[in-house]
Every structure is written in structure tokens, then in C-alpha cells.
Amino acid sequence: DAGITQSPRHKVTETGTPVTLRCHQTENHRYMYWYRQDPGHGLRLIHYSYGVKDTDKGEVSDGYSVSRSKTEDFLLTLESATSSQTSVYFCAIGPQPRTGELFFGEGSRLTVL
Amino acid sequence: QQQVKQSPQSLIVQKGGISIINCAYENTAFDYFPWYQQFPGKGPALLIAIRPDVSEKKEGRFTISFNKSAKQFSLHIMDSQPGDSATYFCAASGGLNTNAGKSTFGDGTTLTVKP
Numbered sequence: 001d002a003g004i005t006q007s008p009r010h011k012v013t014e015t016g017t018p019v020t021l022r023c024h025q026t027e028n029h030r031y032m033y034w035y036r037q038d039p040g041h042g043l044r045l046i047h048y049s050y051g052v053k054d055t056d057k058g059e060v061s062d063g064y065s066v067s068r069s070k071t072e073d074f075l076l077t078l079e080s081a082t083s084s085q086t087s088v089y090f091c092a093i094g095p096q097p098r099t100g101e102l103f104f105g106e107g108s109r110l111t112v113l
Numbered sequence: 114q115q116q117v118k119q120s121p122q123s124l125i126v127q128k129g130g131i132s133i134i135n136c137a138y139e140n141t142a143f144d145y146f147p148w149y150q151q152f153p154g155k156g157p158a159l160l161i162a163i164r165p166d167v168s169e170k171k172e173g174r175f176t177i178s179f180n181k182s183a184k185q186f187s188l189h190i191m192d193s194q195p196g197d198s199a200t201y202f203c204a205a206s207g208g209l210n211t212n213a214g215k216s217t218f219g220d221g222t223t224l225t226v227k228p
Contacts, residue, residue, distance in 0.1 A: 095214035100145030100206030104156030
């Protein structure tokens, strides 16, 4: 298994509170990605990083920010959580050169009340 | 704008039967077409992938058929087993030079294989 650790794995919070999810990799991959997974919507890209301090938006970036101060860590922040951000968040690294494969973490389930 | 459309949303197959999941894409700037398998509580994991210059790829009971002119590709699971019960995602992946390695996913198909 690719060395990806997400924390926390589960979190319940209230509307308006800040939340930070952490992704830690031990594979030294340059590229890292944050996706959210919702029923009926598959996986949608929030933000991605192509190096330390280099990040860019995905298709559903509103309400989210990211930071990458070290190769191994990619943080996703919800500045003021809303109920629409209740979701399962997956971090991924990659891609594998011959298949485009992304390696996913086990996910962080976030519930915003 | 959804660039990868996947069907059906759910699929029930008898043990030993063939499971077929279809996907269509809109953008031609993709370098790879992987399929992922996801079990409850886990992250998606690569099942099999194909490049657009190949029309078919087989790995064990899993086969991808790719039709570049129609912009369609499909996953066939032969001799389906209860252990294959999972959610399957098709994806279209750009290379690092063209698309920062980003993948666009279909909405997923929940497969149930009945014993």
C-alpha cells in the first residue's frame, strides 16, 4: 500500500467552525490531490499541489484552501464549515507513469452539523 | 460540466455472471483510462487501466474495452463473485505534461453479486 495517512479519520463539527484535514505521505511524490466523495457525484477534485508551496484549484474549490509547506504534508482547510461540506474527503498521490493511477488514502469523514 | 459519464448507477448480477459497466468521456486530452474499485470504508484502488492507443486490455477476470472514435470504454467482469461486490469508478487521467496528472471520475457503479 502507498504510504498515505489521513487525519482525522472522522470528525463532527458545527457550522461556522474551521476545520483542517491533514494528508501525510511517505512516498516522496511531487503531486498530491484532495478529492471529495458524495453519493451520486463520484470523486470531485478540490485542490491539488505540484510541489512545495505550489497549489492550484480543482473543480469544487469554493470554501476550501490548501497549503503544502513540506513535500510529505498537504493540508485542506475549511475556514468556516457549512453543512454542504459534509462529505468524505480523500487525499491522493501520483500519478503512476504508465497507468495514470492515483494512490488514495483511506478517507476522512467530515460531518458538519 | 461532467467530462466522464458512467452507467449504470447500480448493478445486480448473479454469481458467475458477467458484470458490464460503461463510461463515456467528452474531452480528448486524456492519456489514461483507469478503473478503480472501492470497498466500504476504504479509498479507491486501481483495478485495471488502459491507454487510448489500445482497444482492449485483460487482466484475469477483468477486461477493459476501449472505443476511441466513440469516446467510450467499458469494464467487463467475467465470472462475477460475491467478493467483487463494491463500487467501481471509471476515470480519465491526464498526463503530467498536459493536465498535472489530474483524474476526472465517473459517478460510480455499485455492484452487488448475489450468491
